[in-house]
Amino acid sequence: MTARNSEPPLLDVKGLTVEIDGRRGPAVVVDGIDLHVGRGETLGIVGESGCGKSLTMLSLMRLLPNKIRVSKGTARFDGRDLQTMPTRELRKVRGGDIGFVFQDPMTSLNPVMRIGDQLCEPLIYHRKMAKTDARKRAVELLRLVGIPGPEERLDAYPHELSGGMRQRVMIAIGLACEPKLLIADEPTTALDVTIQAQIVDLVKDLRNKLGMSVVWITHDLALIAGLADRVVVLYAGTVVEDAPVDELYANPSHPYTRGLLASIPTLSDAPAARLSSIGGTPPEPGRRPAGCPFAPRCPLAMDICRRDVPKLEPISSGGSHRAACFAVNKALKAA
Known part of the structure; x- marks a missing residue:
């Protein structure tokens, strides 16, 4: 079940920025995230551990721990801004209109x-x-x-x-309470593959029965392939790619997304073949490099990548596939 294009999104997040108080002052951990979830749509949010997946969703519900706060941005749910909503109203939304399955x-x-x-x-x-x-x-x-x-x-x-x-x-x-939106934060972590499959089938079946929207947070790209309608890829607290699920797997554009997909083992791999990996580690909050946060690990990095931050821009004619990468945009212009 997917959302109809004529309908406004059930959840519309724009410019969401989350900061944490550190020893060197405030550090940005979620940086200007834009995402939306249509009515009846399942959105997959993927990325390495520590990329801001859970913090983004917790910040929408204003459930952040001490010393972590939303500094900018809006999050409109069913036409109402969750960030400015009075606490008394928000308590009615939590667990009522928005269900949360914690990790x-x-x-x-x-x-x-x-x-x-x-x-x-x-x-x-x-x-x-x-x-x-x-x-x-x-x-x-x-x-x-x-x-x-x-x-x-x-x-x-x-x-x-x-x-x-x-x-x-x-x-x-x-x-x-039969919510309009269910946020599932890595609900199959630490479960064996048989139980994982049962949980995924259960959520898909309930989504169809109840007509609800789902946000599924995971680091497992193989799992999300058979569940989501659309996928958002996060890196260092930023959205680096956003695409319909079939398009993302058929035509991954951002180097980080390609690296994640290349690291998934397949049945066709030779027995002695080494799994692909992404070199280096994600930047720590407050120590992000200048320019694109993925540039130090990126095989396609150019001078501009180390200097400027790329914007999330459409790379398909319909605008449904977006990526934040200078190399991708340069290749498109050259084609």
Whole structure:
């Protein structure tokens, strides 16, 4: 299911900048990010660990830790700016219109609360359900996400469930109020491949049933290929490429995206072939180089790359495929 072009996006983020207080003063960790999510669309956000994927989504909900703050930008959800919305209104959006599946269910679930109480909480707060009705709905949610014996599981504590079941509980909590948007932050991390496939199929099925939009954060490009409608690639807190999923895999343009895709092993690789890798490491916050942040690791870097920051510009006729790279733009002009 994809969004219709005539409709305004459900989520529209422009110029989002996040800073952290460091020993040398404020350091930018998310730098002027632009992205949007259409109604009914699944957006994949990919990149190496530390590139700003989770921080970007947490900043939308104003759930940032101490000493980290949004310094610039807007984030409009269903026509309302989340950054200027009163806290009281935002609490109604969190868990109500926007569901969030956090990265680690063992630390995100309350270890001293039973599963049923944690599932009932958003239903009672957002939907004003009576406790008995909320408990019935909690059973339905556990059954919906494929947990066997849901009635008995309501009285279990998180440590009594397996990793896959805890992740399913997190998804059930995120879906409890049938949100318009579900943000899933690496929901299959540390799960075996069989459970990963089940979680992906579950989210796809629920998206189609509920008509919701999904933001799926991951570093696994192979996984996102069969899930997303569109992919945004982040590097050092900036968007370096944004494209429909088929276009991205068929015609990756930014050198960083090409490097990520080249590092995925394939069945056709020779047994003794070494996996491709991207040399160097991402820059630390507050120590980003001048110019393009990927220039020190880029095989196509030119003098202008080390001096100026490239803009995210269309590289396809329809404008649906964008990249922030001087080398790509130079090649297009020469063609």
